[in-house]
Amino acid sequence: METNQSMPPKPNNYMVLAILSTIFCCIATGIASIIYASKVNECYARGEYAEAEKASKNAKMWAFIGIGLSVLIWIIYVAFFGVAFLGALSNAGSY
Amino acid sequence: MQAATKKILVVGLGVLSVVAILLYFSFNPENGFLFPKCPMHQYLGIYCSGCGSQRAIHDLLHLRIGDAIGHNALLLPALFVILQHLLVKAGVLKRKSLLGYRYAPLVLLVVVLLFMVLRNLKLYPFELLAP
Numbered sequence: 291m292e293t294n295q296s297m298p299p300k301p302n303n304y305m306v307l308a309i310l311s312t313i314f315c316c317i318a319t320g321i322a323s324i325i326y327a328s329k330v331n332e333c334y335a336r337g338e339y340a341e342a343e344k345a346s347k348n349a350k351m352w353a354f355i356g357i358g359l360s361v362l363i364w365i366i367y368v369a370f371f372g373v374a375f376l377g378a379l380s381n382a383g384s385y
Numbered sequence: 386m387q388a389a390t391k392k393i394l395v396v397g398l399g400v401l402s403v404v405a406i407l408l409y410f411s412f413n414p415e416n417g418f419l420f421p422k423c424p425m426h427q428y429l430g431i432y433c434s435g436c437g438s439q440r441a442i443h444d445l446l447h448l449r450i451g452d453a454i455g456h457n458a459l460l461l462p463a464l465f466v467i468l469q470h471l472l473v474k475a476g477v478l479k480r481k482s483l484l485g486y487r488y489a490p491l492v493l494l495v496v497v498l499l500f501m502v503l504r505n506l507k508l509y510p511f512e513l514l515a516p
Contacts, residue, residue: 305484306470313438313463315435317435320434320497321498324497330490331490367421
């Protein structure tokens, strides 16, 4: 790839977060995040830095929406079944 | 302010991960209790690309690699790619991160979508991909 002297470094495309969001939660938010990650790379390769940075912000936002949503669902679920969980813990004895 | 927020976030996620690992080690998500089911599968009846990953994590923590692949074939490769990326970022590996390539997001997108379509097919080789 040719490097442009005046070009700042490529904005983060948050691929790790996108993958985590896709595997552990929501396919929709994960896919949105991946698409924006792709857009970061494409815009940057074309030299459109401002666009790349905007896409980077969107990639981050969607990844965090996905991860936040899954953590939220999980906490609500655990809280909801907390009583059953504690009961099982006291009955389990040997783990 | 920003640094402090980030610190709290990192510590919080760290604590949450340890708790999650302990839970996923101790309890089998197969039994359906404590762990939320995938809403996609529950309400739409289709497997998404993440379906089975909770069971796969339980399998992995018990070193049952075969079962983990059976429940979600993408989990292991995904963890490998993330680990490689983190090792490169940390300076341990002197190679290019697999996620650093220009077409990495595009490849990932195709793989995820293809996996999702294939694992929903009720045809012989593909139904093995179902969780």
